[in-house]
Amino acid sequence: MKKLITTKKIQLKEDNKKVEVEPVSRDIHKNIELLQKEFEKSDVTFRRLKVGNHEACLIFIEGLIDKVTIELHAIHELLEAVSIEELSDEYIEQNVVSVNKVLKSNDLAELINYVLDSNAVLVIDGLDKALVLDAKGGTTRSVSEPETEASIRGPREGFTENLGVNKSLVRQKIRSNDLKIISKVVGTHTRTSLAIMYMEGIASPDLVSEVEERIDRIKIDGVLESGYLEEFMEDNPFTVFPQIQNTERPDSVAANLLEGRVAILVNGTPFALILPATFWQFLQASEDYYQRYHISIFLRLLRVTLIFLALLLPAFYIAVTTFHQEMIPTNLLYSIAASREAIPFPAFIEALIMELAFEALREAGIRLPKVIGQAVSILGALVIGQAAVEAGIVSAPMVIIVSLTGIASFTIPRFSLAISIRLLRFPLMLLAATFGLYGIVLGSIVLLTHLCNLRSYGVPYFSPLGPLSWKELKDVFIRVPWWKMDKRPDEFVKENVVREESNLKPSPDQ
Structure with a gap:
């Protein structure tokens, strides 16, 4: 059903005939008829009742409103209003209904949108304005701990769908x-x-x-x-x-x-x-600011190290085993050569098989029910890895490399950055298999150049490293004590940059 909304009139198209409709009429039967045509074959409830000697109708969608609010503060109050001194929308709003928020409208198109937006609309015979009662409700999920951003220390409440x-x-x-x-x-x-x-x-x-x-x-x-x-x-x-x-x-x-x-x-x-x-924002967890700064510094440095492992470790292994064997200690080189003796694939294909298998297990663990998802992903990795090594498809060192890479990617606090690193791992592996360490260096230069060229709403994506700002580095790789972070980041704030008083450093004499 198509409708063309104007400031003075509403045109409803039904059975290929345009019916011209005036805004809210004083005749309640005309209003109800037009609204029933608009909400035809829908779940909208039309609750007819009496307000004194006047006919009224409360229009709402049952699953989207709070039943208690409608029953106690609207329907009950309206039915109790036996005598009305003066029939007006102001009198109904101020003396009859006890809903917290009440709006008025004389536009049928607006009333339709209000009903669809979880409100109740009250039309009364003799009034050319309808009352919109704020009674949003319905079934909602209670506040619970966030599932994607677990923390050891900090608030346990997370957003809901409301x-x-x-x-x-x-x-x-x-x-x-x-x-x-x-x-x-x-x-x-x-x-x-x-x-x-x-x-x-x-x-x-x-x-x-x-x-x-x-x-x-x-x-x-x-x-x-x-x-x-x-x-x-x-x-x-x-x-x-x-x-x-x-x-x-x-x-x-x-x-x-x-x-x-x-x-x-x-x-x-x-x-x-x-x-x-910014890029570094995705490497920071909320609990970095709740733990003591010594712990936060250690965890941040650990994350920065592990993000390099998650991105470059498979590519580096492919490069040194394929092109730069002289970089590997002799005893380790003999061990790797012995384990790869029966492997029919080059290192790149071997790594690609294991990486794809690991990504498939990770995705399966997410999609399966929680009761069995974690067990399947862990057992699957153990069984497939052991079977692949015994079958001579991949070598044991490759299983170790892929496992370390997977563990390193799990330490990235934000999933959106973690999945990006997982995707970039594959082109870097291809460059390593083609050009060795030169390919890794070339890919890294292209990647850093791309990061330095990105902007997010005018802010350089790689700041404060690109461009370099020394004073902002106190909250990137490390997190200085709170009494040292007296100013807000200058990438976002140009005025009102001070957020705490100076000289807040604890004294040993205290």
């Missing part, structure tokens, strides 16, 4: 009037609600305007997850590197808002978007 709950979780972290929220709707059919959150006075106004503009340009029939928006909003859609961070953690959103970034919460998904993002 936008209102998610906004309140962030509000609980930042109880400031400077926290601003811009509400928007995307998707012509899904009409998905989203919220743009930022800190006024900290976030750049140009950044907020750019985010709004990019969202307004999105014209699509439906948005079911924040990933839809991510692909429309990123600067470079052809790179494998994530340019917008996603997170399930309210504390991560709050921390990034305080650093001048912008967050986008989307109804129907527990994953919020944070932008702009």
Whole structure:
């Protein structure tokens, strides 16, 4: 059913005939008839009742509203209103219904959208305005611990699929009037609600305007997850590197808002978007800021080392065993040669077989039910690896290399970066098999050049290393004590950069 919405009239197309409809009429029967035609073959409930001596009708979708709110604060109150001194929308709003939020509208097209957006609409005979009762509800998942971002120390609450709950979780972290929220709707059919959150006075106004503009340009029939928006909003859609961070953690959103970034919460998904993002941001876990800085420094240096192993270890093994055997100690070279004596494939094909098998097991472990997924992935890796070695398909050193590579990739805190590293591993293996270490160096130069050329909403993706900013390195490879991080990152914030008082270093005399 097609409808053409104008400011004065609404045209409904039914049976190839256009029926001209005026806005909300004082005749309730006319309003109900038009709305019933619009909601034909749908699950919309029309609850007819009496308000004093006047006919009324409450229109809502049962699965999207809070039944308690509708029954106690709307239907019960309306039926109890036996005598009405003056029939007006102001009187009904102020003296009859006790719903927390009430809007008014005289446009039938707006009323249709309000009903679809989990509200209840009240039309009363004799009034040319309808009341929109905020009674959003329905079945929602309770707040629980994030599954994709587990932490040893820190808050255990994660976002849900309810936008209102998610906004309140962030509000609980930042109880400031400077926290601003811009509400928007995307998707012509899904009409998905989203919220743009930022800190006024900290976030750049140009950044907020750019985010709004990019969202307004999105014209699509439906948005079911924040990933839809991510692909429309990123600067470079052809790179494998994530340019917008996603997170399930309210504390991560709050921390990034305080650093001048912008967050986008989307109804129907527990994953919020944070932008702009840099490469090093994806190597940082939220608990880095909750542990003592000595522990955080060790963990960050460990992650940086392991990301190089996850990216380069198979390629390096292929290069040295194929082209640069002189780099391997003699005893180790004899051991590798003995283990590869019966292997019919070159090192590249051997590594490719094991890497693909490992990726298949990892994907199977994710898709299988949780009860058996982990057991299948672990047992599968052990059984297949042992069987492949005994069958002479791959060598034992290759199984060790692939296993170490897989373990190293699991240490990357953000899945979006981890999957990018896993993808880039294969072209580097091909370069190593073709040109040896020269191929690895060539691939690394191309990769670093690409990272330095990327931008996320005007911010250099590889900053503060490219371009180099010494003062910002205190929160990249290491994490200095909190009393040393007195200023916000200058890539995002140009004004109001100070976030703590000076001279907060603890004194030994205290």
